[in-house]
Amino acid sequence: MAKPYPEIVNTAAKDGSVLIVPVGSLEQHGYHLPVATDTLLVEAVAHAGAEGVHESLPVLVTPTIWSGRSPHHLPFGGTVSLDTTTLLDVLSEIAETVFENDFDALLFLNGHGGNMSVIADAVSEVGDDHPDREVLGLTYFHLANEVVAEVRESDVGGISHGGEFETSLMLHLHPDLVDEDQVEGTRRDEPYKHGRQDLFADGPLSVYRTFDEYSHSGAIGAPELASADKGQRFFDRLERELGELLREIHAQNSESE
Numbered sequence: 589m590a591k592p593y594p595e596i597v598n599t600a601a602k603d604g605s606v607l608i609v610p611v612g613s614l615e616q617h618g619y620h621l622p623v624a625t626d627t628l629l630v631e632a633v634a635h636a637g638a639e640g641v642h643e644s645l646p647v648l649v650t651p652t653i654w655s656g657r658s659p660h661h662l663p664f665g666g667t668v669s670l671d672t673t674t675l676l677d678v679l680s681e682i683a684e685t686v687f688e689n690d691f692d693a694l695l696f697l698n699g700h701g702g703n704m705s706v707i708a709d710a711v712s713e714v715g716d717d718h719p720d721r722e723v724l725g726l727t728y729f730h731l732a733n734e735v736v737a738e739v740r741e742s743d744v745g746g747i748s749h750g751g752e753f754e755t756s757l758m759l760h761l762h763p764d765l766v767d768e769d770q771v772e773g774t775r776r777d778e779p780y781k782h783g784r785q786d787l788f789a790d791g792p793l794s795v796y797r798t799f800d801e802y803s804h805s806g807a808i809g810a811p812e813l814a815s816a817d818k819g820q821r822f823f824d825r826l827e828r829e830l831g832e833l834l835r836e837i838h839a840q841n842s843e844s845e
C-alpha cells in the first residue's frame with residue numbers, strides 16, 4: 589500500500605481484483621516473544637503470498653490492523669484489546685469502503701485465535717450486505733496443517749500460544765526479537781477433552797479461559813523445540829498455500845474465466 593492512489597484504483601478496477609486486509613493483535617506471548625507477534629507474522633505471510641503472485645494477479649495488501657480481541661490475555665499486562673463489537677464494526681466498515689473502491693474480492697487474513705469468531709461474523713455480515721462481491725476470512729495458520737504434521741516434534745499441546753510453531757516462525761523472520769534465554773512453555777491443561785488442545789487440534793467445544801489459568805509465563809506449548817529451520821519450512825509452505833488461494837479467489841471472481 590506504499591503506492592499512490594491511481595495505481596490502487598487501477599488495480600482494483602482489474603477483473604478479479606483481490607485486496608488482503610491482515611488482522612493482527614497486540615497481546616502477550618510469554619517471556620520470549622514480542623507482544624506484536626501475531627501482527628508481525630500475519631503481515632509477513634500476507635506480503636509473501638501476495639508478492640509471489642502479484643505479477644500475474646491484481647492483488648494488494650493493506651497495512652495490518654494491529655489490535656484484536658484479546659481479553660483473555662489482559663491479566664499479564666502488555667496487551668491492548670478491542671471489544672468484539674468494535675472489531676466487528678472496524679472490519680465491516682473497512683469492507684464497505686474497500687468495495688466502494690471497486691475490488692472484486694476481499695480477504696481478511698487473520699493472525700490471532702481470539703479474532704476467529706469475529707472474522708467469521710464479519711464475513712457473514714458483509715457477505716449478506718454485498719451479495720455481488722466476495723468477502724472471505726482465513727486464519728493463516730490453518731494453511732499450515734500439512735506441513736505442521738510433517739515438521740512438528742511436539743505432541744498435541746506443544747503448538748499453542750507462543751509454542752513450537754509461532755516461535756519457529758519468529759526465529760526465521762525476526763530472530764532479533766526472540767529472547768531465547770527466556771523461553772518457558774507449558775502444556776495447555778484443558779480439562780475438557782472436546783476443548784481446544786493445540787492450535788492444530790481444535791476441539792468442538794467452545795471454552796473461555798483467561799490464559800493465566802493455563803500458563804505462568806503466558807506462553808503455552810513447547811517453544812523449546814522451536815528452530816529457525818522449522819520456521820522456514822512453515823513459512824515457505826504458508827507462502828505457497830496463500831499464493832494458491834489467491835489464484836483461486838482471482839479465478840472465482842473473474843468474469844473472463
Ligand SMILES: [Zn+2]
Nearest residue numbers: 613626700701
Ligand atoms: Zn494471538
